[in-house]
Every structure is written in C-alpha cells, then in structure tokens.
Amino acid sequence: EIVLTQSPGTLSLSPGERATLSCxxxxxxxxxxxAWYQQKPGxxxxxxxxxxxxxxxGIPDRFGGSGSGTDFTLTISRLEPEDFAVYYCQQYGxxxxxxxQGTRLEIK
Amino acid sequence: QVQLVESGGxxxxxxxxLRLSCAASGFTFSYYGLHWVRQAPGKGLEWVALIxxxxxxxxxxxxxxxxxxxxxxxxxxxxxxxxxxxxPDDTAVYYCARDGPVSWFGDSxxxxxxxxxxxx
Numbered sequence: 001e002i003v004l005t006q007s008p009g010t011l012s013l014s015p016g017e018r019a020t021l022s023c024x025x026x027x028x029x030x031x032x033x034x035a036w037y038q039q040k041p042g043x044x045x046x047x048x049x050x051x052x053x054x055x056x057x058g059i060p061d062r063f064g065g066s067g068s069g070t071d072f073t074l075t076i077s078r079l080e081p082e083d084f085a086v087y088y089c090q091q092y093g094x095x096x097x098x099x100x101q102g103t104r105l106e107i108k
Numbered sequence: 109q110v111q112l113v114e115s116g117g118x119x120x121x122x123x124x125x126l127r128l129s130c131a132a133s134g135f136t137f138s139y140y141g142l143h144w145v146r147q148a149p150g151k152g153l154e155w156v157a158l159i160x161x162x163x164x165x166x167x168x169x170x171x172x173x174x175x176x177x178x179x180x181x182x183x184x185x186x187x188x189x190x191x192x193x194x195x196p197d198d199t200a201v202y203y204c205a206r207d208g209p210v211s212w213f214g215d216s217x218x219x220x221x222x223x224x225x226x227x228x
Contacts, residue, residue, distance in 0.1 A: 001170075033211055037153075044203060044218050045153060051214060088153055092213035095167050097143075097155040 002027055002091050004100035012108040019076040021103045023089035028069045030093030036065055036074045037088045039102075045088065049074065081107075110134040110217045112204050117222030120194055130187040130204035130219060137185040138162070141207040144178060144189045146200035147221075156202070157189065158212060172198075194226045 003026040013019055023034070032052040037045035047056040049065035052072070062077040076083055084107050089100040116128040128144070144156040157178040159166045166178050177190040187204050201221040208214030 031211070033214070035213060035216075044220050047216055047218070050208065050216070051211075054215070056215060090153070090155075090213065092211060095158070095212075096169050097158070097212065099153040099155065102152045 002098050006100035006103045010104045012106050014108045015079050017079050021074040023072040023100050025070040029091045033093035034072050035090045038085045040085045112219035114204050114219045114222035117224045119225045122228050125192045128189040132185045138182040142187045143205045145203045148200045196226050196228045199226045
C-alpha cells in the first residue's frame with residue numbers, strides 16, 4: 001500500500017500570498033496518477049488537479065500541480081478568500097487507492 | 109450534467125447490515141468504473157471499494173474486505189454497497205465517485221454523500 005504523507009498539517013497564510021502544499025509517497029506513484037482535492041466543511045471533496053497537473057473543469061489557473069515519482073506539490077499562486085479549506089492528495093496508480101491525511105489551509 | 113445521488117444511509121446497530129445506493133445520470137453509465145469513498149466524522153478520506161465498468165471485477169480496502177460488497181446494475185444506472193457486520197468505526201459519510209475516461213479516478217465526479225452511523 002502506498003502511504004501518502006502531506007505537509008504541513010496546517011498552513012497559515014494571508015489572501016494574496018502563495019501557498020505550497022506537499023504530498024510525499026512511500027513508493028513511486030504509477031504513471032504519476034496523482035490528484036488533489038479541496039474540501040470545505042459539510043461539502044463533498046472537489047477535484048482540483050488530476051493526472052499530476054491537469055486542472056479539472058472550471059478550476060482557475062492559480063491552482064497548479066507538479067512533481068513526479070514520490071514527491072508532489074500543489075501550488076496556489078495567489079490565495080483568494082474562498083481557497084481556505086482542507087486539501088487532500090490521492091494516488092490512483094495502484095490499489096488500494098490511497099489519500100493523504102490532509103493539509104488545512106487557514107487564514108492568517 | 110453528471111449526477112451521482114447516494115441514498116440508504118441512516119442509523120444502524122453494530123453487527124447489522126445496510127445497503128447504500130447511488131443513482132447516476134447524465135452520462136453513459138456502463139462506460140465507467142465506480143467507487144465508494146468514505147469519511148469518518150472529522151477525519152480524512154478513505155477509499156472503500158471499486159468496480160469495473162462491466163461489473164466483472166472489484167477491489168476493496170483491507171478494512172472492509174469480507175464484510176462489504178460493491179455491485180452495479182447497468183440497466184438501472186445504479187451502484188450499490190452492501191455493508192454487513194457493521195462496526196462503530198464504519199460510521200462515516202459515504203460518497204460514490206465515477207472514474208474519468210482513462211483511468212481509475214482521474215477526472216472523477218463525486219456525489220454529495222450519505223451518512224451512515226453505526227451504534228454500539
């Protein structure tokens with residue numbers, strides 16, 4: 001099983017700043033099949049990025065995914081007030097499909 | 109547009125059974141693999157099970173293997189999760205999710221979830 005470890009656990013930033021969220025895998029993710037989700041309280045997860053760097057439909061270009069192998073990054077170039085939420089990475093290159101434990105992005 | 113609507117959640121006693129359903133619309137159901145993903149209160153996301161587009165293959169998380177069964181009815185555009193021998197740590201919101209066109213998950217679509225509460 002591939003374990004995904006996200007860091008930091010909590011990230012405190014201000015609107016307009018750049019956010020960098022990390023996701024490290026315990027072994028290489030096949031085909032770089034790595035996704036990122038955003039989740040707000042009481043809502044279902046919202047797909048942001050899939051296949052490492054492809055933005056899902058309707059996702060603004062301030063969200064970007066990068067990395068390869070075992071180290072992955074979600075970058076939010078300029079934070080908007082609506083971006084403060086919990087973010088999860090997911091690998092789907094092998095089963096069991098696994099998620100990271102999440103990074104909480106909070107307003108500083 | 110793609111819609112996935114879960115139902116069947118509720119409060120159930122430990123060791124009992126429950127069946128969840130997911131009604132799909134807005135796409136050709138039989139073309140896509142499907143999943144159940146759950147989220148315990150205040151916790152992260154946990155993948156539960158997957159089923160192939162034709163229902164011929166399935167896979168499960170270790171935590172539910174032997175207790176849960178995923179199935180689908182392509183004639184009714186329905187996905188199911190039969191949950192037996194439920195435990196309090198199965199308490200969660202259960203989401204159904206549809207694969208993207210190329211791989212498991214990928215450009216996926218998710219429902220809004222249904223809450224299952226298992227009492228001891």
